[in-house]
Amino acid sequence: MLQASATGLQPKAPHVLALASQPDGGGVLEPLSAFMTNPAGSAIVNAVGPIRQIVQGGDGGPRRYLVILSRTAAAPGSPVQLQVVDTP
Numbered sequence: 001m002l003q004a005s006a007t008g009l010q011p012k013a014p015h016v017l018a019l020a021s022q023p024d025g026g027g028v029l030e031p032l033s034a035f036m037t038n039p040a041g042s043a044i045v046n047a048v049g050p051i052r053q054i055v056q057g058g059d060g061g062p063r064r065y066l067v068i069l070s071r072t073a074a075a076p077g078s079p080v081q082l083q084v085v086d087t088p
Contacts, residue, residue, distance in 0.1 A: 002032070002049075006068055007042040009080060014071040017045045019064040025079030030064070034071065 009015060016034045021027030032047035065085065070077035 002047045004045045006045055009037045009041045011037055011039050011041040013037055016069050016071045016076050017047060018067050018069060020067045021064055023065050023085045025067040025082050029076060
């Protein structure tokens, strides 16, 4: 289970927590959880699944990166927050 505390987002706006195939939030996106921010622009977001293994690129699969995207009625928008990537 993943629980993220998102802050600094647009207040009362729809967003989506997703996995991206590129560290800049681009490439293939896999939505994990849609959420709406509160009047202060924050939210607690929950997602369930083998997220640690996916983010680390376990089991021979490609590494993916956590990203928060703005969301429109039709689809996810642009990235507003990205996972910090440690460089070896």
